[in-house]
Amino acid sequence: MTRTSRTVRLLIVFVVVLAAALVGILTRAPGLLATFWCANALLLGMMMRWPVLIEWPTWLAAMVGYLSADLLTGSSLSMAVQLNSANLVGVTFGVLLLRCTKRIPFRLVDSNALVWMVILGAGSAIATASTAGLLDRVIREESFTDTLVHWGSTEFMAYLLVLPLILSVTIPSGFADLRRKLTWRTIGTMMVPLLATAACVPIALRIEGPIALVLPIPALLWCATRISVPSTAFVSVVWSVWSLMMADTGRLDVGEQGHTNWSEDVITSIAVTLIALGPIAVACATQERRAAERELFRAVEYDNLTGVLSRGAFLRQAEEQLKRESETQSPVGLLMLDLDHFKNINDTHGHMTGDTVLADFAARAADRVSGADLIGRLGGEEFAVLLTGSSFARASEVAEAIRSAQVEESTASGVASTVSIGLAWVDHPTLRLAALMIAADEAMYDAKESGRNLVKARDVSGVVPKRHISG
Template identity: 40%
Template structure:
């Protein structure tokens, strides 16, 4: 009778434990997020009426859009438990609670279904059309929740179906427009890192970057001071300025806070709009008017981010070697020249390496150019991993590479170069025809105490002379230039 090897059994047990841990984490995340968001919404609920602010549905939809695995049975059950727990904890009655929970879930189910059929970039607000998709999805979400919500309002709160439907749809749409972009555009970071990132951002906040926020505060204050329905539009220009300055997530967060302040101002009577439930038309109008203000800044922020990403890709394509991924010759010389100027101003030393793969022509002749390309790409990756993030690596042409090591002593530079030489000699590079191929590298090194008056071309020439001596000594060697 066949038996499972102990190693396989251990791996299966480990995988099962890991899966159970992820499941528990998902359940806790969905339950706590829905419970806390629903509890917050219940606190804004007028006596015997629906909540004025209900973020729970948008939070749940955002989580399931971000992580598709949450839109499974355990996620839905956890969400239902969160809704019920929040309502029962605050004195909700069973039948109304179940009816309202069902209405909430109808909207979320519709949103998850739609986003599953939208291009991935729109799911995280990474493409210009994402705002149009967001608009359309939130409309469907609001309508899907509004139909059962209107029935529940008519049955349990004594309103007409049409009135309950309109109020539910408008509230659901507003909540989705404001909360959903914040959730789906939020960066993926462990919770413990959020505080550290926020502190770092605040420390780096300069006047130019703080000015849009100050302008927004001034615009909102001016709108409330002037009053009238038009006062809600005063922050538009400042919000667009924020969108041109900050990331999509930050813009979504600022828009959410700004619109929330506008809602509070409307409730306090600054815009002369009656918000009591009996004035359903005014209530719906001010809700939609304020919420729709957030779409413009979001569209600008997404377009700005997409443009920046496209320019970054173009810059990388121009400045980096397409085969190896390191800097191309022109970009390397340009970056290295600027680095030398900066080091000269600081009075810092620098080391420059010239690296050449030994007998590379034989690699191409014996194993083919595809194998040669694989060796060059592998060598470049190895060289990059062996150096520091602040070091520069570039391909000058063919099998010849160069590196600039700022603020490096002679001993450290020699150690780095020899360690890289040894790693290349030990490494086996996978080639196109299968198997591995071993090569060696020769390195010429020059190091100066002060970069003042030095050009990158001069230092490369001296390192190249040392490289030729390394070749003459039998290759697979590091030779230092005499300065």
């Protein structure tokens, strides 16, 4: 860790805390605490996401940020120290709880993580509110209970609104990654539920009473099932902050118009928290379900040992690809690959080593084909590769590259093995997959009979097969 990188991190912490604290202070009503104080949640969220920040200079940078915000807005130094001591106690408690539960770094990836996030938020909020309540009781002789309830409810709301956004967002690795994720289809999928949520704003302004707060629930739940967890969290935060601001000004007419007391503020905070937490919970459950579906799809479509397509998936996708290539009259090459004397490897080194040889070979072969090509394991030590839009020269080069890589890299790994490859190539893919597999299979056996560790190729353009094999 260089001095420059640490300085940059500390500067980021200072700026984030200062900006968040200023927003909370400048948007609060006169004589009251901030309606939405997100500085503590941002600080804890950054530490949860990036544990490198958990060091004493970070606390010092955060304290300077807190104090600067209060002093810049006219608070006394003693009052600023008291308030922000409570803030740092809550964040520190959250970090200690993370340490004790061994959940660093923390990411919001499933429903279980959401439960732990709620527990962490509640613990940190109670720690902050209890500290503030004790200070109020000892220094200003005010009610410990009032401070505990009010601070606790608003802090808990801030944690549950801010933490999901920090802990679930995926930072793009670059502009290309951002473009890949933000496709027109993705944008279209996001915009419809987002517009539906936005449409609730003018309607809520015309409705009096608590119904205005719950109006967006259907739209928020729709967002949760259609967009990502961080996007859902962002929409929930925007709606919740808007709801709090409108409630404070009386425009939503929550409670008695023009009159504010502790219980109404607490009830509003709890209502907003529950409204925001519901869509986030649904979004986490939806993300978890989609992950399970991807795992199930992968278990069905891909070979568990080697990671390439399973036999059934390869045959189906290859047949579909051949149909598409026949429409564009593009050349196609099919490789049949069989590891030489694989039984001897199992007998000599054991089946665990044999599995490693298979997985390593599949990885080498996959590295030497393009993303448009298909590679699958047909069974045992036999593999197949469909090279789409490939010239005969390119197909031969790929086959030879796989063969030579197997010789060189397997020898370096300690268990030497070779592969025999048969290539069938056609300039206009009018043949079915079965016919190409027959031709490639015959070429592969020709390679084995000629001494193994060879590539044998056949140009089957215009050839009509006399026999077929089943998939």
